[in-house]
Amino acid sequence: MDTIKQLNKFTKTVLIIGLALILYGYLCRLIGLYFFWESKSVGWVLLFFGLIGFLLNRIKIKTTENRKTLFEKIGIGFIIFILVVNTILSVVIPFTDAYLAAKTYLINDANLETELGNITEFGLIPTGGIQKTIDSNGEYGSATINLTVIGDKKFKDITIYVVKNANNPEWKVEEIE
Known part of the structure; x- marks a missing residue:
């Protein structure tokens, strides 16, 4: 004391x-x-x-x-x-391809738009982790991104998992929590 x-x-x-x-x-x-x-x-x-x-x-x-x-x-x-x-x-994190893929997916997610309304922005401070590997097979990796999605009706904290395979040049959303 x-x-x-x-x-x-x-x-x-x-x-x-x-x-x-x-x-x-x-x-x-x-x-x-x-x-x-x-x-x-x-x-x-x-x-x-x-x-x-x-x-x-x-x-x-x-x-x-x-x-x-x-x-x-x-x-x-x-x-x-x-x-x-x-x-x-x-x-x-906001300047990575994984974040851009996650953000694009969330903006176009009809279920999320129904729940939150029109998505207007994302929280200022995303967190998470991104792991990328480049070898003779190509580039692959995974990312876990935690962010706040701000809609017209509600806000929601979301964890989104994205992956990138060596045979696919784009990050792909695997799961949302």
Whole structure:
């Protein structure tokens, strides 16, 4: 409890806003509020920055007490690694052929249009993973893309699986959850 009292206002504010945005992100999905669904992703980023501030504060306190700070430094390194990887993926994924194939499929999916209305846009922060291999047989791979689909009536979080075979030059949607 003393550690929290010793945090500076900025770190406390970032932690509180991060937690509030995460809570709002889950609640808006639960009660069907279709506004700012990206709050969950933004909240997690702010929470991680707040945790870095918290750990830096612990390092400052422990240093004045001549105590070891290895675990705090490892924690900061781990959080920074997660943030860097997440940022890279969020920037790279929208420019991939797999994402374009998934997006095109979702825009043309009649079942999704019936459920959500006319699809107007996609969430700002897609996540997931893409694996591609090139060998003598050609290029093949698979991708799992998580994104928010925004329609006239509703929003929906969707996980879409796309694959590319060596004998087919196009990414193909395999499954939607």
